[in-house]
Amino acid sequence: MLSIEDIQTIWLTIKLASLVTLLLLIIGTPVAWWLVRSRVWWKGLVASVVALPLVLPPSVLGFYLLLAMGPQGPLGKLTQATGLGSLPFTFWGLVLASVLYSLPFMVQPLHTAFEAIGERPLEVAATLRASPLDTFFSVVVPMSWPGFLTAAMLTFAHTVGEFGVVLMIGGNVPGQTRVASVQIYDHVEALEYSQAHTLAAVMLLFSFLVLLALHVWRTQPNRGY
Amino acid sequence: MLSIEDIQTIWLTIKLASLVTLLLLIIGTPVAWWLVRSRVWWKGLVASVVALPLVLPPSVLGFYLLLAMGPQGPLGKLTQATGLGSLPFTFWGLVLASVLYSLPFMVQPLHTAFEAIGERPLEVAATLRASPLDTFFSVVVPMSWPGFLTAAMLTFAHTVGEFGVVLMIGGNVPGQTRVASVQIYDHVEALEYSQAHTLAAVMLLFSFLVLLALHVWRTQPNRGY
């Protein structure tokens, strides 16, 4: 069965994945919208850079992030100067790293979804007095609902499963940065297979239920979308 | 600078990522289309299962895949019975594992893109004598082009960066399963940071160029899409 420690890691995982998904919704949405609407020539560069974290092996990316977030790193100097303290080996360091690493999973599906809306609904909204910001929330967001769900699903699942970056940045500190993926890994490495299987099964089941709920919600016929 | 071994790993990575992307285009496309068009009640289950590999830590997923593909595993028994031989520690074993692991990156964006097309273009195509298969290739695929690009970008980048599953299933065999991400890991383990940095930089640059090319292609105004 699950030990108290295991349950703690699950709780931490849910907290991390939810928080990262939420933060990425907040960060990724304007980025994706900007990528769709902007007419500057260098937006292709930005779009490509956004996807880049994906191509590095997680532990290597983790190492670079650690360099950046460490006391001598640019990010580390910044957080220390602003009184936020040191980020590595803390929960918030994990959050930041996961946000960077999962950014493309949020931005790419939103980009596609926003693009699919086209000009007309925006024009209609403008003739009905909606400001661009208002239009974004009352027209663009509801019309790209499936894109948001896809993005949130990918981000959430990826953050739950992420482990290379998390292990590197988090330092596997119990109750703070030891999330379920790290715990499962530890169990496997320690040849504690039955604990590993149980925890993996619980994570799978939990995630399956989350994904299923999102999916059912998405295809519900009378949602009006 | 890059050693010959490094270059070999880059070549292997490109081969693996391209092959996986190609295979997933072939596998993921009908899966996504089925998810959009099917009216069976259990399709939500399938959609959720497709995304599940994501939530397991890669090396743990690799562990389970290894158990399944090993001589005692169900998949291993099957491949051995059918004369395909043993998959773990071979290039094709890597391909299979990466395909399973990256499936959601292909299926989810395609799902969203297919959904956005709606009924009308399919109806129009039918009145113009296009069979459902024909319609799929002549209408659905070109109309969901941005979705395909997103899916291919995420899949390609993710396969390039993947490492936990690859190391477990592939076993780091030079020329066969030692891809660039594993090689970077090796360099880091050996504290050969400068080699690791160089290889990582080359991979980043290469991926950046691939992503940039895809992006430019996607937003090219006169492609007619």
Place this chain on the structure above:
Amino acid sequence: AEPFTVAIAANLKYVFDDLAAEFKQETGIEAQSVLNASGKIATQVRQGAPFDVFMSADMEFPEGLYKEGFAVTAPKPYAYGLLVLWSQTGADLSKGVAGLTDAAIGKVAIANPKLAPFGKQALKAMEFYKVKVALEPKLVYGESITQVSQYVDSKAVDVGFSAKSIVVAPETTGKGKWVAVPEESYEPIAQGVVILKHGIDNNADAARKFYGFVQSEKARAIFAKNGYKLP
């Protein structure tokens, strides 16, 4: 024929290059290495990995393989790993492990004691100096001894319990300071080697030669030069 393959624990990566060069000179046989964490290698061997010889970072994994019949020789230690304290942030290491409780010293990295023998021995040393409880809040855990080195290297921690083989490696010389952890406070980590069943079946000659070579004087000299204690 299949290439002769030696699966090596991650910490052996750069020693192995020297070993393989010497082995080639002696026997003319090319030894190719496959690097991974010891535990993962053990798992892969159980699933039919085409490895001929296994040089582990401990004795337990080869022991297990031998008992289950995946290895054909009883594990033999070829070298002992030694613990050091390593810092690149200018932390004061002069008071050794006991001095780590000093408030001026921040985070301390050790390898995960559950997984890595180096981590287990690091805890033992802390217990010896009776600072384990006091240090607990400062500890961060690396997946392996290499990750501990990365923590030190990135200066994200002040001090790490690393291996002597790492701090004497050419790649790290001149980076920060290190002090050895006195050997009375822990057990140097025995690293065992076994010939695998796949080796006997496919590359018996090379495997036996390599197995012998690892224990030869030439090999011992290479291990010694690279910061290992000899059996």
Place this chain on the structure above:
Amino acid sequence: MCGARNQTGVTDMGMGEIQARFHLARPSFTLDVDLTLPGRGITVLFGPSGSGKTTLLRCIAGLEQPREGYLRFQGERWQEDAYCLPTHRRPIGYVFQEASLFPHLTVLENLRFGLRRNTQARPADLEAAIALLELTPLLGRNPANLSGGERQRVAMARALAVRPRLLLMDEPLAALDYARKQEILPYLERLHDNLDIPLLYVSHAHDEVARLADHIVMLQAGRVLAQGPLLETLAQLDTPIRLGEDSGVVLQAQVSELDQEWHLMRLAFDGGSVWTRQRDLPLGRQLRVHIQARDVSVAIRPQTDSSIQNQLQGVVDAMAIDTHPGVMLIRVKVGASVLIARLTKRSASTLGITVGQSVWLQVKSVALME
């Protein structure tokens, strides 16, 4: 859409007709029709907005899956019980109510889409459609860059180019201007004369109905209110079909005389003839003339010194109240033909018009339609 089951339509004894029976229930609307439509000529589906015209066309195209459906086209079984010939196997051309061009294809690619998939289709048909609908300057364009009328013209050409055996058109001319309609209508008429393709045509425009329809189906709230050949149906004074201001009759006529000096021609019908503006038509050419009730006035004596030159003598056959209580319609037999005139009740009373009375009908020549 009809499932893509792999059966093909079993051919029956050909009957040249379209037999359609559908029952399709929606939350707030039920289509329930049982129709036999002629296998040639133009059938106009007429009815108020929301009466089910589009839904009926979609059923015939196989785009809706009605709970009960039976459809036979010229003896071929298209739908019956569980069997349903998939849309892409039906030899139809469909113009949707909204142009529905493929956004990812240029105009030319849109036009070629169906052509490529149909061995029956000939490139010459497409060229003809392009010429007729003046699409040449638009061929390389993107559908998003077309005006509303341009889009609709492309959609029409696309449907015509597949050389269908049944044309289904949902208000294809609604977005077109008068002049363009005048160019396209004759083409549709010719299509129907030469090719023998039955055309089901949804329209609200009375001039289109009057001019094109051989057969008319009036829908209301998903049911057929009335149907029949246009000539009969329009001549029935008590028909529930009210073409608003455009009540009238359609007569089969023939060009019987040309007056080159005054650019006029005489059209003879069974029982009389009328003069109208000359068109580029040969002597002897058969055509239909539409005489609207509003253009016919009634006198009890021949009138002189008036610009109205077409006077026809006939006998009042029936009288009926029109949609407005101050106005009435009277039906007059002129030889074998029937005309309808509209006049105020006061005029009818003043003139003392009764059934059986002999009257003179004045038809303004210029009000005739060719």
Place this chain on the structure above:
Amino acid sequence: MCGARNQTGVTDMGMGEIQARFHLARPSFTLDVDLTLPGRGITVLFGPSGSGKTTLLRCIAGLEQPREGYLRFQGERWQEDAYCLPTHRRPIGYVFQEASLFPHLTVLENLRFGLRRNTQARPADLEAAIALLELTPLLGRNPANLSGGERQRVAMARALAVRPRLLLMDEPLAALDYARKQEILPYLERLHDNLDIPLLYVSHAHDEVARLADHIVMLQAGRVLAQGPLLETLAQLDTPIRLGEDSGVVLQAQVSELDQEWHLMRLAFDGGSVWTRQRDLPLGRQLRVHIQARDVSVAIRPQTDSSIQNQLQGVVDAMAIDTHPGVMLIRVKVGASVLIARLTKRSASTLGITVGQSVWLQVKSVALME
């Protein structure tokens, strides 16, 4: 779309007019107009498909960014040089050529969208629009489940509900049937009588033009061919505006007598009067009558014993050839008013009609439009 710059329109000396000057170049089309439109009443934009009607409306709404643009609405600056008031700050109501409902909102939510965002708008306006356009049964529906005409009605109500100060409508009635048009047209007329909202209206339908337009703008290939008040423009025989079969004049008239027995009413205009079907209008009510040239016949003597009861005496003022060489139009002054009649040249010759001659015009009462 206009950039969302944060300036507001600077108010000028109010002039009650719309001054619009746009130059917009596209690969195969250039809009180049300089217009002054009246600040009240209905202006119909008329012109063939692709002539730039939609593009002009879009420029006025601020949805296009023309290279050169100048737009002043009732003295407010909407566009000038680099300045451009963003669309959402313009007090307009826009009905797009395609209904363009929000697919993610129900009908009611679509209707409320603009209402919620406009402090000027009052829920009562929305209720009135819902009642007029008979949308009550549709309120909970999804736009995808509406018929073409239903969609268009919802789009109209949505634009009306924001209580705009300028209404822009791009063929709003094209998908509607005759009966429904007859219900909506009077509402638009009333809107214009009571609310003083200028309405720019794109239409191909001649009855709509004739009935609604105070002012008409004729576009061709992106340029203004002709423009002016409807009455003047239609009475100019040499105008390039050819309303096809619907040439005619519009007269300002007044209900001057009611005949309850025969359900008729007399409409007096400056110079004469005509009888027409009674409507629910009080004595003294001002209204416009449209008299089409095709409904007017000419005689050189008063006619008797005919159902045509409206005879007006006048003097031939001008004569011109119509679109067809066999037909001509003559303009007749009846008191201070002017009427147009269409007749064949042969009739004109037979009757010996010349300018200055006194003639009797016969107008079929039922052909008048209210």
